[in-house]
Amino acid sequence: MREVDLAVLGAGPAGMRAALTAANSGAKVVLLDEQQVAGGQIYREVNRQGVGRGALLGRDYTHGLTWVKEVAASNVEHLAEATGWQIENSGEITFSRGGQAQQIAAKRIVLATGALERAFPFPGWTMPGVISAGAAQILLKGSGIVPQKAVLVGSGPLLYLIAVQLLAAGSPPLAILETQSFESYLRSARLFPAALKGWRYFVKGTQMLLNLKRAGVTRYTGVSEIAAVGEKYVEGIRFQFRGQKKQLACGLILGHQGVVPNVQFSRALGLEHGWNDLQRSFTPRTDHWGRSSEERVFIAGDGAGIVGARASALQGEICALQVLHDLSFINTAQRDNTAESRRKELAVELAPRALLDALYRPPDWAVVPVCDDTIICRCERVKTGDLRNLAAGACVGPNQAKALSRAGMGSCQGRYCGLSVSELFSKTNGRSLAEVGYYRLRSPVKGITLGELASLAVGEALE
Amino acid sequence: MKNALHFKRLSSDDPCLQITWNGKPLDAVAGETVAACLLANSVLAFQGEDLSDPPRGPFCMMGACYTCRVLVNGVEQQACMVEVKQDMHVSCVDPEKEILHAGS
Ligand SMILES: Cc1cc2nc3c(=O)[nH]c(=O)nc-3n(C[C@H](O)[C@H](O)[C@H](O)COP(=O)(O)OP(=O)(O)OC[C@H]3O[C@@H](n4cnc5c(N)ncnc54)[C@H](O)[C@@H]3O)c2cc1C
Ligand code: FES
Numbered sequence: 287m288r289e290v291d292l293a294v295l296g297a298g299p300a301g302m303r304a305a306l307t308a309a310n311s312g313a314k315v316v317l318l319d320e321q322q323v324a325g326g327q328i329y330r331e332v333n334r335q336g337v338g339r340g341a342l343l344g345r346d347y348t349h350g351l352t353w354v355k356e357v358a359a360s361n362v363e364h365l366a367e368a369t370g371w372q373i374e375n376s377g378e379i380t381f382s383r384g385g386q387a388q389q390i391a392a393k394r395i396v397l398a399t400g401a402l403e404r405a406f407p408f409p410g411w412t413m414p415g416v417i418s419a420g421a422a423q424i425l426l427k428g429s430g431i432v433p434q435k436a437v438l439v440g441s442g443p444l445l446y447l448i449a450v451q452l453l454a455a456g457s458p459p460l461a462i463l464e465t466q467s468f469e470s471y472l473r474s475a476r477l478f479p480a481a482l483k484g485w486r487y488f489v490k491g492t493q494m495l496l497n498l499k500r501a502g503v504t505r506y507t508g509v510s511e512i513a514a515v516g517e518k519y520v521e522g523i524r525f526q527f528r529g530q531k532k533q534l535a536c537g538l539i540l541g542h543q544g545v546v547p548n549v550q551f552s553r554a555l556g557l558e559h560g561w562n563d564l565q566r567s568f569t570p571r572t573d574h575w576g577r578s579s580e581e582r583v584f585i586a587g588d589g590a591g592i593v594g595a596r597a598s599a600l601q602g603e604i605c606a607l608q609v610l611h612d613l614s615f616i617n618t619a620q621r622d623n624t625a626e627s628r629r630k631e632l633a634v635e636l637a638p639r640a641l642l643d644a645l646y647r648p649p650d651w652a653v654v655p656v657c658d659d660t661i662i663c664r665c666e667r668v669k670t671g672d673l674r675n676l677a678a679g680a681c682v683g684p685n686q687a688k689a690l691s692r693a694g695m696g697s698c699q700g701r702y703c704g705l706s707v708s709e710l711f712s713k714t715n716g717r718s719l720a721e722v723g724y725y726r727l728r729s730p731v732k733g734i735t736l737g738e739l740a741s742l743a744v745g746e747a748l749e
Numbered sequence: 750m751k752n753a754l755h756f757k758r759l760s761s762d763d764p765c766l767q768i769t770w771n772g773k774p775l776d777a778v779a780g781e782t783v784a785a786c787l788l789a790n791s792v793l794a795f796q797g798e799d800l801s802d803p804p805r806g807p808f809c810m811m812g813a814c815y816t817c818r819v820l821v822n823g824v825e826q827q828a829c830m831v832e833v834k835q836d837m838h839v840s841c842v843d844p845e846k847e848i849l850h851a852g853s
Contacts, residue, residue: 402813414793415805421810430759455759518804537755580839608837733815
């Protein structure tokens with residue numbers, strides 16, 4: 287099996303910076319990502335855009351081009367279209383590339399697999415025509431197609447960013463339905479002073495809202511009781527606004543309730559996690575170098591807790607410094623000198639986070655649907671009511687519910703129902719989320735074919 | 750709203766590739782994913798449209814939700830993770846014969 291000093295999984299800002307930092311100090315580094323090009327979510331396909339698309343997506347997007355080029359010019363071995371599906375605590379990574387499974391042994395691993403959009407279950411959300419807002423952005427960045435007359439619904443900074451990007455692409459959303467309420471503003475007001483260090487983000491936010499206003503995009507703030515209307519396909523959206531029922535006709539609904547750490551690998555590895563109430567999600571435990579509960583495994587970027595792109599990049603560098611130190615490429619003074627300046631920058635980037643988390647905290651009904659008929663588990667079509675009944679009975683938690691109801695058993699492995707199911711249990715039987723816990727996950731964390739598994743066996747036999 | 754235009758291609762250049770969807774020809778543009786190509790052709794349900802099951806469409810576009818699975822030249826793949834190629838044959842997966850395995 288091939289051996290390297292460091293394997294980085296995920297070529298977003300965190301993974302690119304971790305790989306570059308380690309390789310620039312002489313470590314042998316592989317950087318794996320299932321996408322065709324480096325960039326991660328924020329800088330998706332940034333090096334393949336013509337000038338046109340980059341301009342409409344904004345400067346924060348084109349910023350990523352520098353790092354993507356740096357990776358290409360460096361000693362980092364970037365394996366594109368490599369989907370990781372198993373990692374062992376001993377440092378072995380198994381991944382598929384072009385239908386073949388391969389393995390690499392690494393002395394250290396940095397998990398930089400980023401975030402997923404939080405599931406936002408409401409009546410009708412499994413109908414074709416309801417997609418996540420991030421999905422619409424991916425279609426724009428990666429494939430150059432834009433949704434027509436879509437309704438954006440949910441909350442969070444990304445919701446506005448995507449609205450502005452659609453506007454710039456000449457297809458403004460029909461309306462934005464915002465689920466944060468007056469209480470959300472009250473709750474977050476006290477966090478404002480501490481957040482001012484990150485003022486750049488507020489300038490950008492204000493600018494975005496002004497652009498939307500100028501373009502005449504209607505915003506409904508404080509909406510609730512969202513439901514997609516339609517028989518088999520979306521024909522409209524129903525909601526409650528200022529005490530009144532409203533309905534808009536539309537063929538596409540783009541839902542979004544912020545992003546949460548992608549914990550597939552950290553869970554499958556059995557790493558320690560804790561409940562982060564501010565971000566309403568589980569996060570893997572890491573020390574201030576990003577080291578997890580397993581000595582060889584580090585976690586950087588949104589996968590360790592949502593921090594945003596720039597902070598993810600800084601965390602990637604900080605992880606890499608400790609990796610270099612572990613493997614004796616640099617001494618303690620060298621590590622600490624660089625780390626200190628990175629930590630200062632990180633503090634500035636993280637300043638507005640608590641405010642954003644509080645302001646755009648998803649409302650309870652957006653996490654656990656009120657209506658018993660609403661599907662929670664998309665893959666197996668398990669309804670909220672069935673899970674509530676289980677939780678009210680003798681079923682102790684998500685793992686037993688999985689066996690009894692099949693929720694979380696489908697091919698997405700609980701990515702889009704896990705947090706809702708854990709919260710449903712906590713709410714119904716009054717136990718803390720730390721006690722309720724999350725699905726136990728097993729490898730492979732990505733769907734693979736038997737052919738890929740077989741190719742591994744053949745490879746081993748040849749060695 | 751089944752027949753309304755749901756997605757528009759940004760570039761005004763003419764579509765330059767051809768693929769098939771369940772045997773019918775579709776226009777495609779180099780660089781777009783199979784999922785994007787289907788959506789741009791107003792195919793929102795990738796599965797279940799003719800079956801008794803409720804139709805199922807793509808959701809995340811980032812390889813996480815698995816509701817975009819289709820057969821690409823006979824091999825089951827995530828439509829959002831594969832780029833179109835000239836003469837690609839794309840079709841619905843038979844739900845009884847799904848072959849992608851994940852741990853559970
Ligand atoms: C859909 C979506 C869109 C977003 N858009 C923006 C935006 O426009 N602006 C913004 O500021 N923030 C955006 N974010 C937030 C984003 O999470 C952060 O800003 C930033 O991208 C986080 O960086 P990261 O390096 O931690 O992870 P990411 O940038 O998410 O990178 C993770 C990488 O890991 C790869 N990966 C994951 N699992 C595997 C696997 N099993 N095998 C191989 N590779 C794998 C992914 O392909 C991805 O490239 C978005 C988030 C999501 C989910
Ligand atoms: S749309 Fe979710 S995996 Fe393709």
